[in-house]
Amino acid sequence: MKRLSWFFLFSIVAVSCLDQPDCYQLNNNYLGVVFKIIGGGTDRVYLSSVQSPGAGEVLEKPLVTTEIGLPLNPYASETSFLFSGYYAPADAPGPELLLEKALNLSYLARVQFVSEDCGERHVFTDVAVPSTDFDSVRILNSVPTNPTTTNLELFRCPRTNLVYVDFLSDVIVKTISVRELSGTLFTVNDTISSILLPLVQERDTTTFDFVYANEATRTLMVSYRTTTRQRFEFCGEQTFIDRITNVAGETNFATVTVKEDSIYDLPRINLEITP
């Protein structure tokens, strides 16, 4: 009798071990992509559209983001995406750097039966990038996960000529022109607290003329050193700027303080100005 009891006990244990999978988060069809700057940090982009043949528009609405989940086609072994928008690494307005890039992905998509309740799921592995016109890509994990984590980093080369100007108080600016480029560069017509301005890399000074809403004008002249070299393999030769200073005799802002004398991307505040 004692022996039979043992057998029944273990039979119950055995039946209790029969498990069924739950139907939650079965598919791993979203590839986690993050936008980055070569030699810098995480980038920020404004995406107006992400399109894929067969699916059309992937975005529900335009968005500003540092990362995105791309839906892989479970019925194919390749999916292409076309990104449209612009890079927006700082809160400050400035010259737009358009984002018009294609990304082609290949992968192994397999279907698997899960259970009568859950049906099937699609499992993606071996993600690769056969072609792209992003400056560089890096695959961190070739197997998408659920919930989505970062699988792929999409890099752009850093912009090396944008000086980051921060105003100590808000100012309403109509236009900003660059003398060395002989024309109005920006039509702002807005209240701004900071702005990204392009330095002329072929020269060692750049002069900006600000026109306020009340037609008052201010001039900012900065001098700097330029160095041309290849720092990143994927970017070729670039001109880098450092030793930024304010040319006091030509500038008529109340105060100009140099906070960082080199150009960074992601931008750091270079000049702090009292309007």
Place this chain on the structure above:
Amino acid sequence: MTLCFVSRADGQDDDKDKDTVKIKPSYMPTGVRVGTDLISFVRTPIDDTFNGWEFNADVDFYRYFLAIDYGHWERNFHSEGQADYSNTGNYWRIGADVNFLKKDPDRNMFFLGLRYARSTFTERMTVRSDDPVWGTLDQFVANQNVPAGWVELTTGLRVRIWRIFWLGYTARLKFALKMGDTPVMLPSDVPGYGRADKDSYWGFNYQLFIRIPVRKTPPLPTLK
């Protein structure tokens, strides 16, 4: 005649337990035990999704046992409006058990063991996939003669019930599953193993054996 022989041998074992003479253990096999898994036997007629059987055999070498299993699984699932899945295949296991009940006069077993298992299976699925981005697609996918292998740690009991009849159970921790390439369909179920998406899996057999003696059972060695 055989039953009488076994009974007498057991009587001798009782006497030897009281002896203080150390007897060298004999590694010559004394019998072959063959059996079947009762869970599969019962489950097949009552579970529409399962059809299977399994035979087990072991042979003793003193307290060590060579164990061999051979089985067959079929699974059939119907997921309403989504997928019809079928799987069929055979499997075998080979390994060894060590009996830790050294002095039991009936030679009952409490054992730990190790198995290497192989399976070959074919699975088919008709599926209607519905993706919110990529739409709906009807597919028929199949894997033909997929090989698989895994390792098992086993434990269990073998208890002599009456004459040559034995009952036993075997609990299995299955792990280290390896499968052949399946480029279109990821295997769902591996006969003998279970769900293919599990890194480890528990298995359980409740077994009925008959033991066929092949020679006189030697007296149990006395351990001092």
